[in-house]
Amino acid sequence: SNxxxxxxxxxxxxxxxxxYKLLLLKGxxxxxxxxxxxxxxxxxxxxxxxxxxxxxxxxxxxxxxxQSSGSLTSSFEGTHGWYWKNSTRSPVTIYLKxxxxxxxxxxxxxxxxxxxxxxxxxxxIDSL
Numbered sequence: 001s002n003x004x005x006x007x008x009x010x011x012x013x014x015x016x017x018x019x020y021k022l023l024l025l026k027g028x029x030x031x032x033x034x035x036x037x038x039x040x041x042x043x044x045x046x047x048x049x050x051x052x053x054x055x056x057x058x059x060x061x062x063x064x065x066x067q068s069s070g071s072l073t074s075s076f077e078g079t080h081g082w083y084w085k086n087s088t089r090s091p092v093t094i095y096l097k098x099x100x101x102x103x104x105x106x107x108x109x110x111x112x113x114x115x116x117x118x119x120x121x122x123x124x125i126d127s128l
Contacts, residue, residue, distance in 0.1 A: 003099070004033075004097035004098065004099050005098060005099050005100070006097070006098050006099075006104060007095070007096070007097050008020065008095075008096045008097075008098070009093060009094070009095060009096070010084070010093070010094040010096060011091050011092070011093050011094075012041065012084050012085075012086040012091065012092045012093075012094065013086065013091050014086060014088060014089050014090050014091055015086065015087065015088070015089065016085075016086055017083065017084060017085040017086065018083075018084055019081060019082065019083045019084075020081050020082055020084075020094075020096065020106070021048075021079040021080065021081035021082075021105055021106075022079065022080055022081050022098065022102040022103065022104065022105065023050075023078070023079055023080075023102060023103040023104075023105055024047075024072075024074040024077065024078065024079075024080050024101070024102050024103075025074070025077050025101070026074055026075065026076050026077045027073065027074065027075075028073070028074055028100070028101035028102065029071060029072065029073040029074075029100050029101060030071065030072060030080075030098055030099060030100025030101060030102045031069075031070070031071035031072075031098070031099050031100055032068075032069060032070065032071070032072075032096065032097065032098045032099070033067070033068070033069035033096075033097050034067060034068055034069070034082070034094050034095060034096040034097070035066060035067035035068075035094070035095055036066045036067070036092050036093065036094055036095075037092070037093060038066055039066060039086075039088055039090075039092045040064050040065060040066050041064065041065070041066070041084045041085065041086055041092055041094070042062070042063075042064045042084070042085040042087070043061075043062060043063060043064075043065070043068065043082050043083065043084050043085075044059055044061075044062040044082070044083040045059070045060045045061040045062065045068070045070075045072075045080075045081070045082050046058060046059040046060060046080070046081075046082075046083065047060065047072075047074060047075075047076065047078055047079065047080035047081075048078050048079050048080075049076045049077065049078040050076075050077045050078040050079070052078070058075075058076075060072060071100070079105065080102075082096075
């Protein structure tokens with residue numbers, strides 16, 4: 001489908017790693033596609049049951065590629081998503097698009113450090 005519910009940008013710093021997860025109920029389905037700007041990244045697409053304290057996770061797919069897409073129907077309630085590892089000397093940006101029955105845990109995983117938000121004034125408080 002070309003109508004993606006959410007488009008998410010995830011930046012993996014140089015020689016670092018990061019995860020991005022969606023919350024799924026049991027038996028729900030989502031589809032996804034992601035790509036880098038051309039760099040290959042190692043990824044592990046996996047899920048972790050809600051409330052699990054043993055560290056268990058189920059790995060669905062892993063590879064070292066510059067793009068991946070597919071769909072998943074969850075076999076348990078929990079977080080499902082990606083672990084990416086960037087072995088290069090530069091940050092890599094991932095463009096992730098998702099669709100389906102999920103809940104976003106973190107809408108904006110990357111805080112933009114280049115342009116700090118202007119400091120909010122207290123006018124709203126004064127006008128109460």
